Amino acid sequence: MRIVLVGPPGAGKGTQAAFLAKNLAIPHISTGDLFRANISQQTELGKLAKSYMDKGELVPDEVTIAMAKDRMEQPDAEGGFLLDGFPRNVSQAEALDEMLSTEGMKLDAVLDLEVPEDEVVRRIAGRRICRNDSSHVFHVSYKAPKQEGVCDVCGGELYQRDDDSEDTVRTRLEVYHTQTEPIIDFYKAQGLVVTIPALGKVEDVTARSMEALAREDA
Numbered sequence: 001m002r003i004v005l006v007g008p009p010g011a012g013k014g015t016q017a018a019f020l021a022k023n024l025a026i027p028h029i030s031t032g033d034l035f036r037a038n039i040s041q042q043t044e045l046g047k048l049a050k051s052y053m054d055k056g057e058l059v060p061d062e063v064t065i066a067m068a069k070d071r072m073e074q075p076d077a078e079g080g081f082l083l084d085g086f087p088r089n090v091s092q093a094e095a096l097d098e099m100l101s102t103e104g105m106k107l108d109a110v111l112d113l114e115v116p117e118d119e120v121v122r123r124i125a126g127r128r129i130c131r132n133d134s135s136h137v138f139h140v141s142y143k144a145p146k147q148e149g150v151c152d153v154c155g156g157e158l159y160q161r162d163d164d165s166e167d168t169v170r171t172r173l174e175v176y177h178t179q180t181e182p183i184i185d186f187y188k189a190q191g192l193v194v195t196i197p198a199l200g201k202v203e204d205v206t207a208r209s210m211e212a213l214a215r216e217d218a
Contacts, residue, residue: 001080001082001108001217002080002100003080003081003108003109003111004083004086004087004107004187005020005082005113006180006183006184007112007113007115008113008115008120008176009124009169009172009173009176010115010120010121010123010124011115011120012198013113014084016111016202019203020206021082026079026080026081027074027081028082029068029081029082030084030085031064031067031068031084031085031086032085034067034071035059045067045070048063049064061089061091064088065096068083068086068096072099088180089180089182089183090182090183092183093186093187107187107192108217109192109194109213110187110192111209112184112194112196114195114196114197115199119199120169121166125164126139126140127139128140128145128158128160129161130153130156131158131159132151132154132156133151133154136151136152138152196209196212
């Protein structure tokens with residue numbers, strides 16, 4: 001299957017993408033991973049992307065599209081893929097359609113993870129990270145440390161990242177509504193969008209997604 005995963009920041013896209021890709025035996029292609037891989041391997045596209053990032057500028061669509069195209073042409077993606085973070089806007093969605101149609105392919109589904117805005121803010125703004133090890137992550141509501149401000153694992157100080165503050169989260173949501181949300185209407189016009197309520201346990205959301213994909217594939 002060829003799937004696009006969309007949803008606001010804090011919807012759990014990365015977590016769901018990993019589970020779904022494993023269950024469907026297709027590669028999880030995330031734009032974050034693409035950028036990191038191309039930059040660390042110093043590919044021409046990676047160098048080009050880094051030149052924009054170093055200046056604090058957005059990487060142009062054509063660079064992101066070229067990275068995605070290169071990754072989707074790898075042998076492990078022949079049987080399908082799950083895209084996470086791409087396309088990010090309508091221009092990228094149109095480019096993806098064109099890419100696939102050139103190869104005689106099309107998307108099978110667009111999974112829209114739906115989470116209320118207040119829950120997104122609660123999820124992200126409540127995160128606390130250990131200064132000693134950023135893999136130690138807590139949450140003031142969902143995974144509170146035994147002692148406030150202290151990591152259960154190593155005793156390090158817990159802090160809130162600048163980009164996890166409520167103001168920053170609301171700004172990120174505005175960007176999502178303006179730039180990315182329009183692709184949902186773009187794909188609805190093609191009958192591809194399946195809305196998945198993304199509240200509840202991770203495994204429950206995965207199960208809902210798998211059931212929805214089975215219906216789409218039927």
